[in-house]
Amino acid sequence: xxxxxxxIPPPLGEAGQRVLLLVLVELCLLNIADFALTRYxxxxxxxxxxxxxxxxxxxxxxxxAAVFKFSMVTGxxxxxxxxxxxxxxxxxxxxxxxxxxxxxxxxxxxxxSL
Numbered sequence: 740x741x742x743x744x745x746x747i748p749p750p751l752g753e754a755g756q757r758v759l760l761l762v763l764v765e766l767c768l769l770n771i772a773d774f775a776l777t778r779y780x781x782x783x784x785x786x787x788x789x790x791x792x793x794x795x796x797x798x799x800x801x802x803x804a805a806v807f808k809f810s811m812v813t814g815x816x817x818x819x820x821x822x823x824x825x826x827x828x829x830x831x832x833x834x835x836x837x838x839x840x841x842x843x844x845x846x847x848x849x850x851x852s853l
Contacts, residue, residue: 750824766816774808792807
């Protein structure tokens with residue numbers, strides 16, 4: 740009796756890897772925009788940081804908050820790049836970029852409405 744073969748999805752091709760690279764670059768740029776908009780809203784006095792870790796770091800210094808935030812997202816992007824062989828890396832990158840894009844759009848519209 741022959742056992743059924745487990746389904747293994749095909750690896751992400753060269754075009755998919757280029758798309759993943761663009762998505763990860765977009766993710767990093769959206770992270771910078773998120774930081775800048777958050778800091779600007781806090782500087783205006785109309786917002787507070789709701790993330791406990793980032794709030795603590797912002798109270799220490801903007802540089803500490805920036806280094807932590809940029810290293811976390813960039814580290815995640817690098818990890819996804821190392822997993823670029825898998826289609827799930829593209830899906831995860833697109834999902835994260837979509838979430839960051841929604842946050843940045845929300846922040847920008849909120850600041851413009853002030």
